Amino acid sequence: MKFCSECAHPVDLRVPEGDNRPRYVCAQCEAIHYQNPKLVVGSIPVWEQDGELKILLCKRAIEPRYGYWTLPAGFMENEETTAQAAIRETEEEAGANVELGELFTLLNVAQVHQVHLFYLARLLDLDFAAGVESLDVQLFSEQDIPWDDLAFPTIRTTLELFFADRVKMREGGSYGFHSRDLVRSMRMSSDAG
Secondary structure, eight states, X not given: OOBOXXXXXXXXEEOOTXXXXXXXXXXXXXXXXXXXXXXXXXXXEEEEETTEEEEEEEEEXXXXXXXXXXXXXXXXXXXXXXXXXXXXXXXXXXXXXEEEEEEEEEEEEGGGTEEEEEEEXXXXXXXXXXXXXXXXXXXXXXXXXXXXXXXXXXXXHHHHHHXXXXXXXXXXXXXXXXXXXXXXXXXXXXXXX
16 A cells, blocks of 8 residues: 555555554554455355255356366455355356355465355255356366365365265264364465365
8 A cells, every 4th residue: 555545645554553563554644544354255055956965166267266166255345244245246156046054164364364254055946157257157066076176275175174064964963163274375286185
């Protein structure tokens, strides 16, 4: 940041009085410009029929990670709840109608100043299509998920936790809520595992 969004004068990076972190502070009007983590919110849209469960994934049409697979997700907008953001992103990226369930994962990705939230979701129908940010949208069973072509570690972590909970459900358990701190690179390598 170079200029104040309040008065357009230059800003300095310094620790304001009463604070403990460097902030951009306007040299003219003294406005403090806080920079906080962004929320990335999405869903795990599932279709289950005759005992077979499939997850809807989107192939990214934008950078970062163009051409890699992801769950439908994106940055939360002002004046919406996390649940509204998850539904909106699912509609925008996958053209999918979902019934949102419980919050499933909360993943802190401090190195890129983000928190990723994924909700469980049930597809209401099979009327879905790639949005402008997706090249393709497909349903995948667990064994067919393109694990080596997933866009981000948060997607891999969420899917691994989801399928681990599915095993627990067959043994009488239920889906849990999972919170993790991810400290590795947000880019998946071809040998990620």
